[in-house]
Amino acid sequence: MRFRLSLLQGLALTCVVSATQGEEFPREAFNGVWLIAEETPALRTLDGEIPPLLPEAKALYEEHQRRRASGDTYFDRATWCAGVGLPRLLIANHPFEIMVDKRQIGFFFEWNRWVRLVDMSGTKLEPYYPTSLGTASGAWQDDGSLVIETSGLMRETIMDHAGLPHSDELVMTETLRLIDADTLEIQMRFDDPLTFSAPWETKVIYKRQHGARLEEDVCLDRIKQGLPPI
Amino acid sequence: MTDSRTMMGLRPWGRAVLATALLFAAAEVGAQGGGFGMSAAPPIPGYEPSTDPRDFSGLWRSRPAPGSFLPFIIAGELPFTEAAKSRAEYARRMAAQGTQLATPHVMCRPTGVNQAIGPIAPVYVLQNSEKIVFIVMDEIRDIRQVYFADEHPADLEPSYGGHSIARWDGNTLVVDTIGYNGRGVLNNEVVHSTAMHMTQRITKSADGLTLQIETTLEDPAIFTEPVTVKREWSWVNGQQPLEFDCEENPREDNFSGMIFAEEYLRPICIQYEGEGEELSRVVCEKP
Amino acid sequence: MKTKGLLTALLLTLTGFVPKADAHHSIVEFDYTLAYAVTGKVKELQWTNPHSWVQVLVPAENGETIEFGFELGAPVFNIRLGWRKDSIVPGDEVTVVYCPSRNGSPRGTLMYIYLPSGEVLPGIAPRIYSGPPFEDPAEVPPPPLLGRN
Numbered sequence: 001m002r003f004r005l006s007l008l009q010g011l012a013l014t015c016v017v018s019a020t021q022g023e024e025f026p027r028e029a030f031n032g033v034w035l036i037a038e039e040t041p042a043l044r045t046l047d048g049e050i051p052p053l054l055p056e057a058k059a060l061y062e063e064h065q066r067r068r069a070s071g072d073t074y075f076d077r078a079t080w081c082a083g084v085g086l087p088r089l090l091i092a093n094h095p096f097e098i099m100v101d102k103r104q105i106g107f108f109f110e111w112n113r114w115v116r117l118v119d120m121s122g123t124k125l126e127p128y129y130p131t132s133l134g135t136a137s138g139a140w141q142d143d144g145s146l147v148i149e150t151s152g153l154m155r156e157t158i159m160d161h162a163g164l165p166h167s168d169e170l171v172m173t174e175t176l177r178l179i180d181a182d183t184l185e186i187q188m189r190f191d192d193p194l195t196f197s198a199p200w201e202t203k204v205i206y207k208r209q210h211g212a213r214l215e216e217d218v219c220l221d222r223i224k225q226g227l228p229p230i
Numbered sequence: 231m232t233d234s235r236t237m238m239g240l241r242p243w244g245r246a247v248l249a250t251a252l253l254f255a256a257a258e259v260g261a262q263g264g265g266f267g268m269s270a271a272p273p274i275p276g277y278e279p280s281t282d283p284r285d286f287s288g289l290w291r292s293r294p295a296p297g298s299f300l301p302f303i304i305a306g307e308l309p310f311t312e313a314a315k316s317r318a319e320y321a322r323r324m325a326a327q328g329t330q331l332a333t334p335h336v337m338c339r340p341t342g343v344n345q346a347i348g349p350i351a352p353v354y355v356l357q358n359s360e361k362i363v364f365i366v367m368d369e370i371r372d373i374r375q376v377y378f379a380d381e382h383p384a385d386l387e388p389s390y391g392g393h394s395i396a397r398w399d400g401n402t403l404v405v406d407t408i409g410y411n412g413r414g415v416l417n418n419e420v421v422h423s424t425a426m427h428m429t430q431r432i433t434k435s436a437d438g439l440t441l442q443i444e445t446t447l448e449d450p451a452i453f454t455e456p457v458t459v460k461r462e463w464s465w466v467n468g469q470q471p472l473e474f475d476c477e478e479n480p481r482e483d484n485f486s487g488m489i490f491a492e493e494y495l496r497p498i499c500i501q502y503e504g505e506g507e508e509l510s511r512v513v514c515e516k517p
Numbered sequence: 518m519k520t521k522g523l524l525t526a527l528l529l530t531l532t533g534f535v536p537k538a539d540a541h542h543s544i545v546e547f548d549y550t551l552a553y554a555v556t557g558k559v560k561e562l563q564w565t566n567p568h569s570w571v572q573v574l575v576p577a578e579n580g581e582t583i584e585f586g587f588e589l590g591a592p593v594f595n596i597r598l599g600w601r602k603d604s605i606v607p608g609d610e611v612t613v614v615y616c617p618s619r620n621g622s623p624r625g626t627l628m629y630i631y632l633p634s635g636e637v638l639p640g641i642a643p644r645i646y647s648g649p650p651f652e653d654p655a656e657v658p659p660p661p662l663l664g665r666n
Contacts, residue, residue: 479565
């Protein structure tokens with residue numbers, strides 16, 4: 001009896017150790033189609049708080065919410081199908097696909113067919129000019145996680161559906177980790193001294209969409225049919 | 231002296247294409263192997279061509295067809311049906327009057343066969359054992375996923391870009407594409423139908439610097455017989471991807487004088503310039 | 518290396534034509550045989566796709582202000598010509614030489630913009646312009662729209 005319990009305990013301990021080592025997932029395990037597990041219209045910090053906005057940015061955020069409530073969505077460029085950028089594409093209610101390639105990691109966003117290529121050469125790329133997806137460089141960590149740093153994010157996008165503003169100075173750092181074969185966690189850190197009084201973080205969970213393929217999404221066709229743009 | 235009266239009536243998007251073409255042509259003339267002078271974006275490292283004949287991953291740029299200057303032109307003496315000829319004639323008549331017949335491409339829709347053959351923007355190619363993905367970002371965005379498979383899915387949803395499967399024939403990749411929604415373009419005048427069937431044979435040169443692409447197009451709605459188009463894509467030593475957000479500024483000026491033969495192309499969101507100090511604003515009508 | 522024949526061929530093949538010796542004639546939106554110059558205050562730079570635009574407020578002879586819109590290429594092209602998103606800002610006093618819209622509206626395709634810093638940025642139009650050459654914007658007449666002619 002005591003032997004069997006010890007054996008079971010030993011096995012249990014081995015399983016726990018393997019899981020925390022993070023060695024069981026090869027890089028290709030990140031490949032596949034992912035969808036956010038919980039609808040996230042508004043970003044919150046790890047503590048569940050509204051991000052620490054500076055006064056002017058806070059006033060803008062509140063105005064965005066007032067405008068949306070009154071039906072005026074023109075502060076949100078998704079209204080006319082313009083690019084919504086990052087982090088919004090990562091927290092929208094639309095799937096994306098990750099494809100690990102030797103030179104870069106592709107994020108294929110279903111929403112209006114946006115593509116983000118994360119350069120994996122180890123060079124810190126400078127943005128050519130601010131764009132909706134910014135310029136991203138990534139690196140694999142020893143624990144199997146993937147860290148991506150993105151800058152050059154144009155200020156004309158909003159960070160979430162609620163209208164969280166940002167400036168061209170925003171730097172977004174993501175740490176991607178597989179919790180299990182079907183669960184992806186992205187911890188996001190936002191550093192924008194023109195918008196927030198301090199850097200802050202949030203965490204988002206995605207579930208693997210087995211057997212799914214991205215649809216070809218054409219936003220202009222959808223809004224023409226009276227469907228919501230995003 | 232250039233006679234401006236010889237120019238076709240080109241609306242704003244057409245002029246953007248013209249500008250690209252002129253820059254491309256100028257660069258083409260000055261190009262010196264290993265890349266094109268038009269590269270606007272900063273270089274990025276890690277792009278060494280591979281001599282593995284079955285590895286197409288990397289960054290490529292389509293060269294023009296012989297006798298042409300622009301890779302995305304698919305024209306010349308093609309065996310068009312009467313319907314396709316009459317559509318093209320209508321487009322030219324409108325252009326001659328200083329208007330433009332709206333096409334899906336001009337109205338920011340994905341392009342159909344055109345961008346699969348000779349895109350004017352560079353093409354990023356990602357590849358693994360399951361698929362090859364051709365990505366265009368500096369032009370109207372295309373994520374063209376080509377799956378290694380023997381059959382198309384039975385429940386295919388028609389799309390602008392169709393559905394692509396591929397197999398190897400020796401070291402030539404044979405790509406089969408069907409499932410078009412009838413809104414993809416062949417060129418600036420001709421829209422191909424749902425019956426379009428595109429077959430491509432893609433072979434890489436031994437030095438890894440060129441992809442030879444032979445494309446056969448069959449579409450009884452626009453062609454009286456199958457058409458074969460050849461292109462070469464040249465290796466590009468890595469560039470930072472840029473963005474072309476076609477929907478970004480639906481400015482009123484873009485659409486003035488445009489004719490919408492297909493109602494789905496008429497925009498419902500338009501940007502108007504403000505009066506006095508008032509800034510421009512987008513207004514969307516209810517569809 | 519652009520010759521008349523090359524340019525014609527390019528333009529004709531753009532819409533799927535086979536180039537022919539007898540070129541088509543057409544009415545175009547901008548008149549590339551003309552250049553006008555205006556001086557005014559930048560209201561807005563729309564650094565956008567598929568075209569970027571500069572909106573400039575120009576005083577007319579009768580005391581009114583006319584808003585002109587000048588078309589550029591997409592940011593991808595403009596960058597190549599030396600532009601940056603912050604090359605001009607609202608309030609800048611600028612002089613613009615442009616090829617005008619054929620319908621007489623205050624619209625044009627930008628040839629050159631002369632900035633307060635002394636920098637000069639081109640648009641796409643110089644590559645197509647076929648009107649009288651000029652060294653200085655002072656040699657370029659104002660548009661009839663301003664009522665000064």
